[in-house]
Amino acid sequence: MSRARHLPSITNGQVRWHESLIQGGLGFCALISIITTATIIFILTRESVGFFQVIPVKDFLFGTSWVPMFEPSSFGVLPLLWGTLVITVGAALICIPIGLASAIYLSEYASAKQRSIIKPVLELLAGIPTVVYGYFALTFVTPALQYLFPDIQVFNALSGSIVVGIMVLPMVATLSDNALRAVPDSLRQGAYALGATSYEVTTQVVVPAGLSGIIASFLLAISRAIGETMAVTLAAGATPNLSFTFLESIQTMTAYIVQVSMGDTPAGGVAYQTMFAVAGLLFVITLLLNVIATFILKRYREVYQ
Amino acid sequence: MSSQSINAETVTTELDNILEMENVSVAYAGNYAVKNVSFNVARNAITSIIGPSGCGKSTLLRCLNRMNDFILDVSIEGKIRFEGQDIYAREVDAVEVRHHMGMVFQKPNPFPKSIFKNVAWGPTVNRYQGSITELVERSLKQASLWDEVKDRLNDSALGLSGGQQQRLCIARALAMEPNVLLMDEPCSALDPISTAHIEDLMFDLKSRYTIVIVTHNMQQASRVSDYTAFMEMGNLIEFDESERLFTRPSNQRTEDYVSGRFG
Numbered sequence: 289m290s291r292a293r294h295l296p297s298i299t300n301g302q303v304r305w306h307e308s309l310i311q312g313g314l315g316f317c318a319l320i321s322i323i324t325t326a327t328i329i330f331i332l333t334r335e336s337v338g339f340f341q342v343i344p345v346k347d348f349l350f351g352t353s354w355v356p357m358f359e360p361s362s363f364g365v366l367p368l369l370w371g372t373l374v375i376t377v378g379a380a381l382i383c384i385p386i387g388l389a390s391a392i393y394l395s396e397y398a399s400a401k402q403r404s405i406i407k408p409v410l411e412l413l414a415g416i417p418t419v420v421y422g423y424f425a426l427t428f429v430t431p432a433l434q435y436l437f438p439d440i441q442v443f444n445a446l447s448g449s450i451v452v453g454i455m456v457l458p459m460v461a462t463l464s465d466n467a468l469r470a471v472p473d474s475l476r477q478g479a480y481a482l483g484a485t486s487y488e489v490t491t492q493v494v495v496p497a498g499l500s501g502i503i504a505s506f507l508l509a510i511s512r513a514i515g516e517t518m519a520v521t522l523a524a525g526a527t528p529n530l531s532f533t534f535l536e537s538i539q540t541m542t543a544y545i546v547q548v549s550m551g552d553t554p555a556g557g558v559a560y561q562t563m564f565a566v567a568g569l570l571f572v573i574t575l576l577l578n579v580i581a582t583f584i585l586k587r588y589r590e591v592y593q
Numbered sequence: 594m595s596s597q598s599i600n601a602e603t604v605t606t607e608l609d610n611i612l613e614m615e616n617v618s619v620a621y622a623g624n625y626a627v628k629n630v631s632f633n634v635a636r637n638a639i640t641s642i643i644g645p646s647g648c649g650k651s652t653l654l655r656c657l658n659r660m661n662d663f664i665l666d667v668s669i670e671g672k673i674r675f676e677g678q679d680i681y682a683r684e685v686d687a688v689e690v691r692h693h694m695g696m697v698f699q700k701p702n703p704f705p706k707s708i709f710k711n712v713a714w715g716p717t718v719n720r721y722q723g724s725i726t727e728l729v730e731r732s733l734k735q736a737s738l739w740d741e742v743k744d745r746l747n748d749s750a751l752g753l754s755g756g757q758q759q760r761l762c763i764a765r766a767l768a769m770e771p772n773v774l775l776m777d778e779p780c781s782a783l784d785p786i787s788t789a790h791i792e793d794l795m796f797d798l799k800s801r802y803t804i805v806i807v808t809h810n811m812q813q814a815s816r817v818s819d820y821t822a823f824m825e826m827g828n829l830i831e832f833d834e835s836e837r838l839f840t841r842p843s844n845q846r847t848e849d850y851v852s853g854r855f856g
Binding site: 480 | 658660689691696700702714715762765766
């Protein structure tokens with residue numbers, strides 16, 4: 289007796305066209321950011337080339353006076369670069385130690401209950417609009433600094449650095465906390481079993497093991513400080529200044545770009561093109577920072593299992 | 594503390610038992626994992642704790658060097674004495690207790706540092722006075738790992754095989770020159786050859802250290818240990834010399850377990 293055998297069906301009879309539609313849609317979304325980046329680079333390059341045809345690169349990069357709007361004009365970017373550097377380094381000096389210490393406390397010392405209060409508060413701090421931080425600098429930080437430095441200006445670099453430091457602090461704290469909590473517990477147990485104290489375990493085993501994530505949080509915070517505009521303009525003003533006192537008004541690269549784009553500078557002139565040259569320089573700096581960060585992470589991180 | 598002074602202590606003290614457990618109960622959030630367990634650990638011998646999964650053997654082991662302190666909502670009753678001193682007494686520093694009790698975990702957990710630094714780290718944080726280099730070499734030799742790693746001490750410990758990593762963890766514990774070595778299923782993640790290696794090692798270490806090993810491998814317990822405690826559901830069912838416990842157990846439940854009828 290022969291049994292009828294049916295071949296199992298492995299064809300569908302129809303093309304799953306919606307699959308390729310979804311793939312295409314997702315791919316297009318990913319492409320948007322690439323197209324945007326490419327367009328920005330293109331425009332920055334085109335306008336900067338126009339600028340550098342008039343102003344020599346040497347005068348731009350090493351000039352110590354930035355007077356783009358008035359005659360006699362001068363296009364030395366160093367005062368703006370210095371302004372950005374002061375704000376960034378000052379902010380880093382505040383957010384890195386305090387942020388890392390908060391992260392260590394949250395991840396290694398705090399009880400579950402303390403964590404459940406502190407972490408949302410930190411995240412709330414990260415959600416405050418930057419203009420509010422600018423106001424905070426102007427109406428609280430600077431008046432407070434006046435007690436210490438009576439001759440401080442209303443707009444000053446110190447207050448700008450402090451307020452940007454506080455602003456990026458939650459980013460360092462939450463991202464470093466995540467990095468520390470990703471370190472496997474077996475490493476902590478191994479270290480405690482060797483008769484180490486909590487402090488030794490944290491600083492010598494847990495932090496080195498989570499270092500790549502911690503450094504990534506530092507770099508994100510630093511690039512955010514470099515790009516910060518609103519709070520800095522409100523706190524530190526808009527006076528290109530190569531001063532070393534930190535108590536005077538300065539201008540950062542981003543604050544300058546706002547000043548030009550908001551003002552009535554005619555499009556197409558050299559003064560207008562300065563905006564693109566400054567933005568191009570900013571782009572190169574952040575790109576270099578990213579490259580250096582990638583290199584450091586590859587070279588020095590402790591990989592755990 | 595050097596090994597010489599440990600031997601000297603052995604002579605001067607009249608205690609034969611380095612660790613004594615008296616009515617030890619451990620509860621996590623009110624659920625008892627260990628119930629009223631009492632037995633002693635003989636000096637310079639290997640004592641194994643066996644039993645089915647979840648019987649409380651690891652919990653008990655982790656009480657001996659106060660590793661349960663990190664777990665929230667744990668309560669420990671009864672007395673655990675190390676060299677006659679209650680290790681849960683108010684004035685006792687848990688960090689000091691752990692100086693005297695090395696621990697090797699179920700899964701090898703070397704630090705993501707070099708082989709050298711893995712062994713040197715414990716003595717360094719505890720301000721070891723002698724030569725760290727000599728101590729590292731001696732510890733790696735005791736853990737019979739020296740010949741395999743002596744030319745690459747500065748390489749990452751994570752490049753070693755699982756068995757080598759576990760011997761590195763043993764070397765790391767030995768570098769603290771502990772009195773007791775606690776091993777929590779040290780071979781469960783290893784292949785048979787690495788396991789044999791570590792069992793041989795335990796025989797060698799017996800003359801200088803007291804070893805307490807938790808295992809669910811009965812063959813291993815009967816091969817390596819002098820004394821065996823059999824636990825079930827948090828209770829100590831039987832404690833005896835291994836030879837007797839595995840051949841002529843006095844309790845029916847022990848017999849069922851060691852003969853493979855359950856577990």
